[in-house]
Amino acid sequence: MTVSSATGGVETRGATDSRPYIDVRDVGMSFASKSDDVIIIDGLSFTVADGEFCSIVGPSGCGKSTALRIIDGLTPPTSGEVRVGARTVTGPSLDVGFVFQQYNLLPWRTVAGNVALSLESIGTPKKDRPGKAREWLDVVGLGHVADYYPSQISGGMQQRVGLARALALEPRVLLMDEPFGAVDAQTRLLMQEQLLQIWEQRACTVVFVTHDIEEALYLSDRVLVMAAKPGRMVADIEVSFPRPRAMSVRSDPGFVRMKDEIWDLLHPGHGA
Amino acid sequence: MTATSTVIAPPSRAAGAAHAATLARERRRKWTYRAVFWAALLLAWEVAARRAGPRFLPTLESIAVDGMSGFFTNGFVVPFLDSWLQLFIGFAIALAVTIPLGVLLGWSRLPNVVLMPYVNGLFVTPTAALLPLVILFAGTDLTFRVVVVILFAFYYPLVNTATGVRQTAGGLRDLSSTLCMSKLAAFRKVVVPAATPYILVGVRLGLAAAVQGMVIAELWVLTGTGEVLKNLAQFRRLSEFFAIVILIVALALLLTGLLRLIEIRLARRGMVSAGES
Amino acid sequence: MARIVSLAALLGAWQYLSGRDNIYFVPPVQDAASSLWNEVVNGNLLRPALQTGALALTGFLLALVIGTVVGVLIAVFRPVSYVLEPIMSASNATPIAVLIPIIGIYLGLGFSGKVAIVFLFCVFAVSMNTTSGIREIKSGILEMTRAYCVTGWRRYRDVIVPAAMPALMAGVRISAGRAVQGALTAELLLAVSGLGLYLMNAGNRYDVPDLVAGTVFVSAAAFLALHLAGRWEGHVLRWRTDLKN
CATH class of the missing domain: 1.20.5 (Single alpha-helices involved in coiled-coils or other helix-helix interfaces)
Incomplete structure (x- = not known):
């Protein structure tokens, strides 16, 4: 395990493949208020390798969600740039799937209809859409509620619909913004496990924003730690527990130690 | 609730204190x-x-000069004031009945179950269609105009008061029992302040409806300002006609605007105290 | 149960009043009821009702189309909102009826004049609800729309319009009531016709049972209009599971 300052650049990891797929270059984000400029993110740089599962943890207000939106192109940065694959990000693109904390399903469409929205965007022929939508729902284990409206299913299920909608783009990159933040604790554990299974089957690159250290460690190959005021990166931590990971990895002494260390990074001055 | 759905302002989506210059x-x-x-x-x-030409559309100048001076010199002031006086009498009676009744409807279930069908029924019924019936028992004088104003104005103050009280009534029963507060004290300290914004919106909507009622009543029996308007239109004295219409609309806007101002004041005070707690 | 008791009490009071000699304007319940039945069966009420209905429906549909377009323009284009919003907020307090005496000068006392009144009764509610419906679309939904590259025509067809639909349908429901209000107002005050004519004739004849029957009939017709609007709303918003009961 390596804990290193990463404000200046990127720590070259010892991992096997490290061809950068997402390249965040000196990104800054600020806005002018009445008195002075408020800096949300200051000089953020990191890369994510192809097929890597990378989490960003940090306290609220550290700009982690903003960073994710900048990577997707939903928010333009005030300085710096982001490259995804060969493309410089100027706006949202269909090779990136986004999973929102508040699901953001269309309440007037059925579960299958919500997944079909992605299929419409990537131009799947109309006659193939119901079948395809059903397939993606089966992937997240929701084939049986395809014809329900979002308001008729639980929050956890709604978020799995959100995941199916993102997967339906067949994206190279999956950006997830505290996706399980609004889900109860037990469901959250099950969903983490399911997410890992899905990710292991289709090698896409994931950037996962969360405030839950344990969640980040359990899921990721790498955890980026951010601090607030101004939002910046303070650590880039490699997580090398073997995959597939069982739930029991959480009680591994090494896992617990890493958890404490990240806790200390997030709360300097408060002993764990 | 349909009664207020058209008037609630959308939440401001301005991003914080930013972009003051913009x-x-x-x-x-x-x-x-x-x-x-x-x-x-x-x-x-x-x-x-x-x-x-003036028999079809009066010029702005003639509305402002001939129309307005005509209003004062041709004896229209008395029916104008008379109309508004009767409007206020009717509206005051309407409020005196509907606000206590609304409190009752919001506070307890039984009156609500029993009375709401009639309240809604009367609201749905086109009020204009009641005019021929009302005239039979109320004549064409003050009583008629007051009754019509009440019929037009009763709904919003009643229903909004009930809604406002109902919003707090449930939680209030728990609160008053936890704090060992008497029902009356709880009513005065919690229900009344909480329901006031709703009541004010109701009064404002009711007032607008009352003005409409006044005009319709007077056009139907041809008295007061209604008669004046009808005659002016008939003889194509349009500059005077438009002058009076402008005065009526201006007065209605002024009164509802004042009520709106009070609403905003109260809302602001509410926000401050909510922020402090 | 309580409702049945209260209805019985009301009818009882009505019957008692009708028996008093000095109150000529309250007919016995059975007179009003039989009058209502006869007038419906022999078509004396249904024929004018069709006329009134056509008037209300025309004005309503016109207001629906124009109100929606204006509401969308206000929500989408800032200059339009700057210019038109004062009119919209003033419309709440403006008594449309003051225009009745002069509408005849510009549009005549026929169908178009009356349609104009119905239209003015309805149009502001439609456009204001449309505007607020679009403005209050959750920012998360709009963000999702961008993230999933739902752009151009699809953005409106698949997101904006359905998202604004609940508010728009609330406007439709309010307007359905106002359309009947406006139609009756026009038929009594602008040019007597339809159900307005029926009521006025009954009043002039002092035929109180017919007058009461006509009033009850108008009320029922208004209920029907609102009910139909509610059914339409329920159908359009069938995804709103919270509205079902």
């Missing part, structure tokens, strides 16, 4: 647009009026 620029832009558009509209009216 906001100021936007405000200037807004008033420029308004000034240009309204000037163009008045100009178009003036051009149309000069082409169409």
